Amino acid sequence: xxxxxxxxxxxxxxxxxxxxxxxxxxxxxxxxxxxxxxxxxxxxxxxxxxxxxxxxxxxxxxxxxxxxxxxxxxxxxxxxxxxxxxxxxxxxxxxxxxxxxxxxxxxxxxxxxxxxxxxxxxxxxxxxxxxxxxxxxxxxxxxxxxxxxxxxxxxxx
Numbered sequence: 001x002x003x004x005x006x007x008x009x010x011x012x013x014x015x016x017x018x019x020x021x022x023x024x025x026x027x028x029x030x031x032x033x034x035x036x037x038x039x040x041x042x043x044x045x046x047x048x049x050x051x052x053x054x055x056x057x058x059x060x061x062x063x064x065x066x067x068x069x070x071x072x073x074x075x076x077x078x079x080x081x082x083x084x085x086x087x088x089x090x091x092x093x094x095x096x097x098x099x100x101x102x103x104x105x106x107x108x109x110x111x112x113x114x115x116x117x118x119x120x121x122x123x124x125x126x127x128x129x130x131x132x133x134x135x136x137x138x139x140x141x142x143x144x145x146x147x148x149x150x151x152x153x154x155x156x157x
Contacts, residue, residue, distance in 0.1 A: 003052045003095065004033065021084075025091035033058050056096065056137055063092045064140060100138045102147065108134055109148050121152040 001009075007026060014022035033050060036058050040048040050058070066089040073081040093099075100108075112130045116123070127148045128141075135144055 003055045004050070007033075007055075007095070021087045022091050025088035028088070029059055029062050029092060032062055059092055059095050060137055063089055063096060066092065067140075097137050099140075100135065102143070105135065105139050105144055106147050106151065109144065109151055113148075113151060118152060119155075121149060124148050124152055127152065 007030060011023065011026040011030065013019075014026060033055055036054065037048055037050055040050065040054075066085050069085045070082055070089070073079075073085060109127065109131050112127055112134070116126050116130055118124075118127050124145070128145060131144050131148060132141060
């Protein structure tokens with residue numbers, strides 16, 4: 001069963017169960033997927049459906065938006081909206097691969113730094129390209145970038 005089929009099935013179940021949080025999160029995700037399909041169709045010039053990998057990328061973007069919203073609502077003193085966003089984020093994360101810890105990310109970045117031969121923080125771009133290729137879907141790019149910059153500044157200790 002494709003990921004999109006699973007999302008459709010889970011949305012139907014959420015509607016039957018009157019699970020408002022799950023229903024809202026899945027509807028928003030499905031709308032973002034539909035937008036991505038329209039964009040892909042525009043580029044391809046024909047009917048286009050997303051692969052599971054592309055659907056995962058859309059879900060990852062949706063999760064990232066929720067994390068950013070949580071930070072903003074926390075800073076703005078809106079615990080009601082923080083709680084709502086956290087609940088929707090939990091729904092989205094159930095479809096995403098397990099996120100790596102900072103230590104696991106650092107291990108991968110250290111390997112990439114060694115393979116690329118980076119010795120200077122100015123080479124973070126090359127490190128990021130290779131690291132994100134390996135960590136796609138398992139780590140947020142911002143976190144990887146922070147870890148890569150830190151390791152390069154420390155001389156990869």
